[in-house]
Amino acid sequence: MSLEISHLSFAYGRRTRLVLDDVSFSVKEGDLLAVLGPNGVGKSTMFRCILGFLRNYRGNIRLNGLDIKTLDHKEIAKHVAYIPQSTHPVFNYTVLDVVLMGLTNQVRLLGTPNRSHIDEAYAAMENLGIAHLRDAGYGEISGGERQLALVARALVQKAKILIMDEPTANLDYGNQFRVMCRISDLARDGYIIILSTHNPDHAFLYANRTLMIYGGRVIADGTPEDVLDAGLIKDVYGVDVHIEDYQYGSRRHKLCIPIDGGVGKHE
Structure with a gap:
């Protein structure tokens, strides 16, 4: 499994500034890539391009050597899963129901999950330490538990590339630690993890790669120990x-x- 981004540039309008400007990097199995940069530098836009939500970019995004512009959303979802920031739901689905929502690329329209699907969902929850929450209301559990439920939903999707948009945002210190440890375990199991964070310590503690984006461009790419220094942090965050x-x-x-x-x- 591989993902390669080459000379990616994107603007939301023909006469607006480039949000992404000639971004290039690649990831392979087992990589945990921490993407850092201030608000508004293009991190979320880059994720939306990789997920196929934005198509009118310049450059190339290749998934296992295939141009994602040639793949529909269902084909992309077989390989790439998106884990958003944990939010409070409108409907209080059970945790199991939320995890089963990861089956949308496997179950027919108007179809229902079968016993094997439910067993897979339970196994994903057990792997992340939340199996005991199976019948709990998603809106009644903690933010960290909700985030782990979203990760379990991605695992049920059977995608090997997980894209996470600030997975520890709004979590307390303990839940940040628990979520990041579980994410790190997935990378060791061979998943490709790409996550955005505003905390350089997350990169030092958990990532083997760091990408710093500033002004829509990649200004640092390498191991956290090699590229994250005091000068770079000062230049980017002031x-x-x-x-x-x-x-x-x-x-x-x-x-x-x-x-x-x-x-x-x-x-």
Whole structure:
């Protein structure tokens, strides 16, 4: 499984500025790519292009070597799943019902899930540690549990590429940790994970690749340890930070620490 983006450019109108400007990168099985950048730099637009929702872009997006413009939405959904930010639902479906919604590319229109589908959904929930919530109302569980239910829905879809738009937004510290650990486990199992985040520490702790987008362009691409430095964070976010090496037992990684709060120190 592979995904390759080459010279991707996109604007919402002929006379408007480019939201994406010559973006290129590729991912392979087992990659967890953290996409960073301020609000409004094109991260969500890039995701919508990859998912086939936006087609009038320049450049190429290839899924297993195939141009996605030649694939319909059902074909794309066989390989790519989208996990949005957790939101409070209008209808209080059970968690199992929400997970089963990932079968839309497998069940006929007006069809119903069979026993094997239900077993697959339950197995995905069990893999993510939320099987005990099977009959709970989706609107009555925590934000972290709702996010894991959306991940389970993507697993039932059987797509091997998971695109996540700020999966830890609005989650408390504990739920952020639990969700990111589960996501990291999926990458180790061979899934391709592409997620956007505003937290450099998520990249240091969980990702093996980082893509920094600024002004619609890729300004850094590589391992978090190689490309995320204090100068880049200051240039992009306008915050003074110190990148600290941290070791606890056998585990070693970097941390991003604001200097005196980080605000007002840049020129």
